[in-house]
Amino acid sequence: MIQSDLDRCELLVRYLLGRDCSKEELTQIADSANNYKEFRIRLFTSLGWVSGAKQVADKWVSFVSRSDDEKDLNEVLHALEAISQEQSKLEADLQEGNKILMDKLSDLDKVATMQIEARERLAEMRALLTKYRHAIANQVNSNQGKEIKNA
Amino acid sequence: MLERKDIAQLYTLILDRPAESDAVLNEKRTAGSLKDVALEMFMSEEFIHNNESLLKRFLT
Numbered sequence: 001m002i003q004s005d006l007d008r009c010e011l012l013v014r015y016l017l018g019r020d021c022s023k024e025e026l027t028q029i030a031d032s033a034n035n036y037k038e039f040r041i042r043l044f045t046s047l048g049w050v051s052g053a054k055q056v057a058d059k060w061v062s063f064v065s066r067s068d069d070e071k072d073l074n075e076v077l078h079a080l081e082a083i084s085q086e087q088s089k090l091e092a093d094l095q096e097g098n099k100i101l102m103d104k105l106s107d108l109d110k111v112a113t114m115q116i117e118a119r120e121r122l123a124e125m126r127a128l129l130t131k132y133r134h135a136i137a138n139q140v141n142s143n144q145g146k147e148i149k150n151a
Numbered sequence: 152m153l154e155r156k157d158i159a160q161l162y163t164l165i166l167d168r169p170a171e172s173d174a175v176l177n178e179k180r181t182a183g184s185l186k187d188v189a190l191e192m193f194m195s196e197e198f199i200h201n202n203e204s205l206l207k208r209f210l211t
Contacts, residue, residue, distance in 0.1 A: 016189055045209050055190070
């Protein structure tokens with residue numbers, strides 16, 4: 001740790017302990033910290049150094065665990081929101097799919113109706129064609145009969 | 152009454168900033184001891200929020 005940080009550590013300890021601390025005492029805690037900010041936390045997590053430290057550490061622990069709970073709750077809420085959005089999207093897709101399906105079924109129905117009408121028309125034309133063929137055949141037979149008589 | 156300069160020093164040592172005003176400094180001067188003032192600052196929401204990542208690292 002740099003000297004300016006060590007000076008601040010010494011000053012803070014003096015305020016908290018109400019006295020100067022020995023170099024050995026300071027080094028004992030300062031060694032486990034890389035800088036002044038870490039030292040401030042270490043003072044209270046290394047219990048026994050400052051009376052009343054447990055109260056401070058308990059408050060910090062309470063905050064950290066509450067913060068984790070809130071984080072978990074936020075993650076669940078975000079997940080729920082994402083699922084809800086996905087559900088809305090899927091419902092919209094389903095609705096769009098239904099619309100496309102109904103349009104295609106309607107087209108299919110129209111085509112099937114047209115096909116039925118075309119078949120009926122075709123059957124009518126075949127019947128008419130057969131009728132005309134028979135009429136022509138009868139006419140031809142009748143004409144041939146007349147030619148034989150004349151001959 | 153506690154010394155103004157000591158309270159001001161605690162602000163910079165613990166909250167990393169000067170006191171908001173003289174009125175705040177004077178109000179703190181009526182505390183029982185400098186240690187009480189320091190502990191109150193260490194337990195403040197401001198200190199906890201400013202040092203959140205360090206607290207999580209050392210306490211979990």
